[in-house]
Amino acid sequence: MKILTGxxxxxxxxxxxxxxxxxxxxxxxxxxGEDAAEILAREExxxxxxxxxxxxxxxxxxxxxxxxxxxxxxxxxxxxxRRDLAVPTADKTGWDWVI
Amino acid sequence: xxxxxxxDQAMVDARVAEFRDQARRRLExxxxxxxxxxxxxxxxxYLQLHAYMLxxxxxxxxxxxxxxxxxxxxxxxxxxxxxxxxxRQNIQYNWIRLEDAADILADLAKVEMHAxxxxxxxxxxxxxxxxxxAAADEVVDPRPYxxxxxxxxxxxxxxxxxxxxxxIAVIASDKDRAAMRLHDIGVRIVKRANDSGGEVGAQFYAxxxxxxxxxxxxxxxxxxPIEHFITYxxxxxxxxxxxxxxxxxxxxxIKILVHELGAAEYTRQxxxxxxxxxxxxxxxxxxxxxxxxxxxxDPAFIDGPKTVDRSDPDFALWVDRNTHRHKHDAYVxxxxxxxxxxxIPGDATAEQMRVVARLAKQYSFDExxxxxxxxLLLPHVRIADLHAVWSALxxxxxxxxxxxxxxxxxxxxxxxxxxxxxxxxxPLAQRISERFAETGRTEVxxxxxxxxxxxxNACGHHHAGHIxxxxxxxxxxxxxxxxxxxxxxxxxxxxxxxxPGFDEDGVIAAVEKVTDVYLAxxxxxxxxxxxxxxxxxxxxxxALYG
Numbered sequence: 001m002k003i004l005t006g007x008x009x010x011x012x013x014x015x016x017x018x019x020x021x022x023x024x025x026x027x028x029x030x031x032x033g034e035d036a037a038e039i040l041a042r043e044e045x046x047x048x049x050x051x052x053x054x055x056x057x058x059x060x061x062x063x064x065x066x067x068x069x070x071x072x073x074x075x076x077x078x079x080x081x082r083r084d085l086a087v088p089t090a091d092k093t094g095w096d097w098v099i
Numbered sequence: 100x101x102x103x104x105x106x107d108q109a110m111v112d113a114r115v116a117e118f119r120d121q122a123r124r125r126l127e128x129x130x131x132x133x134x135x136x137x138x139x140x141x142x143x144x145y146l147q148l149h150a151y152m153l154x155x156x157x158x159x160x161x162x163x164x165x166x167x168x169x170x171x172x173x174x175x176x177x178x179x180x181x182x183x184x185x186x187r188q189n190i191q192y193n194w195i196r197l198e199d200a201a202d203i204l205a206d207l208a209k210v211e212m213h214a215x216x217x218x219x220x221x222x223x224x225x226x227x228x229x230x231x232x233a234a235a236d237e238v239v240d241p242r243p244y245x246x247x248x249x250x251x252x253x254x255x256x257x258x259x260x261x262x263x264x265x266x267i268a269v270i271a272s273d274k275d276r277a278a279m280r281l282h283d284i285g286v287r288i289v290k291r292a293n294d295s296g297g298e299v300g301a302q303f304y305a306x307x308x309x310x311x312x313x314x315x316x317x318x319x320x321x322x323x324p325i326e327h328f329i330t331y332x333x334x335x336x337x338x339x340x341x342x343x344x345x346x347x348x349x350x351x352x353i354k355i356l357v358h359e360l361g362a363a364e365y366t367r368q369x370x371x372x373x374x375x376x377x378x379x380x381x382x383x384x385x386x387x388x389x390x391x392x393x394x395x396x397d398p399a400f401i402d403g404p405k406t407v408d409r410s411d412p413d414f415a416l417w418v419d420r421n422t423h424r425h426k427h428d429a430y431v432x433x434x435x436x437x438x439x440x441x442x443i444p445g446d447a448t449a450e451q452m453r454v455v456a457r458l459a460k461q462y463s464f465d466e467x468x469x470x471x472x473x474x475l476l477l478p479h480v481r482i483a484d485l486h487a488v489w490s491a492l493x494x495x496x497x498x499x500x501x502x503x504x505x506x507x508x509x510x511x512x513x514x515x516x517x518x519x520x521x522x523x524x525x526p527l528a529q530r531i532s533e534r535f536a537e538t539g540r541t542e543v544x545x546x547x548x549x550x551x552x553x554x555x556n557a558c559g560h561h562h563a564g565h566i567x568x569x570x571x572x573x574x575x576x577x578x579x580x581x582x583x584x585x586x587x588x589x590x591x592x593x594x595x596x597x598x599p600g601f602d603e604d605g606v607i608a609a610v611e612k613v614t615d616v617y618l619a620x621x622x623x624x625x626x627x628x629x630x631x632x633x634x635x636x637x638x639x640x641x642a643l644y645g
Contacts, residue, residue, distance in 0.1 A: 007146055007150070009125070009126070009197065010126065010196060010197055010198050011150065011196045011197070011198075012146060012147075012149070012150035012151035012194075012195065012196065012197060013149070013150060014148070014149055044132075046128075047128040047131070047132075050132050050146060051132060051146075068575075069575060070514065070572070070575055070576070070577065071148070071514065071518075071520075074148060074514055074515065074523075075148050075149065078149060079149065079515035079516055079525075080515055080523060080526065081443055081515050081523075081525045081526055081529065082443075082515075085179055085194075099523075099577070
């Protein structure tokens with residue numbers, strides 16, 4: 001699947017396109033398929049998010065979204081060395097798939 | 100230490116106001132990110148993996164307690180309660196909101212600090228010997244010269260858009276504690292014998308650096324009279340600015356120009372430009388250097404005991420490891436390790452910063468330093484006060500006795516924070532320091548400088564590590580190259596790669612294996628680096644891959 005991510009303009013926080021807006025939670029990310037370019041252009045023009053881009057991801061058996069590249073997996077949850085600062089996730093196995 | 104005059108303060112205040120307006124326009128959608136990015140970078144505001152990151156300049160690593168307290172306040176008020184001290188003697192905050200950035204800069208300006216020129220293709224924060232003004236072996240205090248360079252390079256209209264970023268280090272002793280020859284320009288302040296007790300001048304080295312093409316800067320001028328110091332630096336920059344490659348980011352640093360021209364030809368062009376500039380007269384007035392130097396006068400040292408009570412072995416170990424000889428024999432410089440075993444190198448909580456600020460005020464003439472090794476330093480501690488200082492540090496988790504040991508690891512933020520990184524650095528540092536601390540091997544191994552970078556940009560100085568580790572991305576998986584034999588000290592050398600890389604567990608095991616080879620092979624008094632240089636790479640390769 002193809003999902004969109006970027007950083008929130010105001011806070012800089014990592015955000016994910018949920019179909020109607022930007023969410024802090026990777027599990028909210030939706031497959032944008034062939035619409036990636038159009039959504040990116042629209043959202044960048046609206047200036048709500050910094051340098052959004054499309055990435056490859058997959059969904060596991062429990063419905064959790066997992067970005068394909070290690071960099072985006074780290075972005076999804078936060079620094080692996082400061083789990084106390086991590087983005088809250090319902091995915092109990094979250095840290096298992098980051099690295 | 101240097102105090103802003105009205106001009107300095109007005110300049111910084113004006114920049115805060117300017118940035119406040121720029122940030123407002125970005126937040127209101129009147130500027131695109133492409134338009135805003137160069138503006139925020141000029142004020143040290145990056146966008147990293149998880150948030151905006153603000154890099155605050157700490158000129159030549161010198162701070163007072165009021166400034167460190169402000170850095171602690173910023174960590175608490177605007178960030179997540181901690182900051183990260185860097186290999187350029189700066190501090191970075193990892194969780195900054197754009198909405199807060201101008202307020203933070205305004206707070207910094209209240210204590211004579213800023214984030215100007217901590218990014219972009221300009222002259223960055225001037226670094227120096229962290230023992231400056233305290234070391235027994237320095238010719239003079241290098242900081243007045245570093246400060247003069249700071250003022251010369253701040254907003255220098257000709258050098259605001261260089262081909263690439265530009266880093267300068269200024270030292271004043273034979274010992275190099277600032278990786279001077281791994282800078283774009285390295286300056287060593289020296290004294291030449293004359294009838295009146297020695298003429299001060301500057302040696303210039305040009306074209307060093309780490310990154311993807313590491314190079315050691317060659318000496319290009321053995322002695323520049325101090326009254327022409329800035330003029331010579333200007334000549335070095337002018338030649339680079341004129342001929343440095345702007346067509347290829349990866350070949351744009353001065354080291355490539357010096358390498359491609361050859362040191363002799365680069366020097367010839369600098370000398371030609373220098374002669375021209377002498378006729379123009381760009382050197383600041385001598386009175387300006389004198390005005391600056393007055394800020395760095397020695398504090399009022401007093402005599403006292405020259406030894407400590409060593410009955411507490413933990414204290415004695417810390418004294419042996421973490422204190423450095425001072426020019427006054429009743430004092431030492433005390434290193435505050437930000438490398439507890441298993442900790443994150445260079446990170447300090449707001450509360451720890453406040454502890455250090457209080458100790459600086461009480462015991463070190465209100466002065467402290469940030470070391471390029473990502474530690475802090477109290478430069479002037481009376482030996483009589485050492486136990487009290489150690490006790491307070493110990494209570495704050497700041498008394499790890501590990502300076503220059505394998506636990507004193509330099510590590511860049513790596514893939515845990517940095518958008519350029521290919522692999523994580525910090526977890527390796529944590530696991531290695533923990534492993535050596537647990538097994539008690541740290542003291543057995545002795546001096547061993549291990550440096551880790553999460554990408555080829557080498558912010559973790561891996562090229563200069565006795566042991567260096569470089570993280571790379573191997574088909575989406577972290578992989579680590581091991582290298583041996585680097586040094587950023589006066590015996591400068593570049594580390595050589597051992598062979599194929601390792602995964603995370605593998606590289607930690609590899610570090611243990613190479614230290615095993617060292618322990619089995621070392622001659623009396625040899626450091627790891629000495630043994631490596633004597634026996635060469637082969638025994639280490641045999642242990643790793645044989």
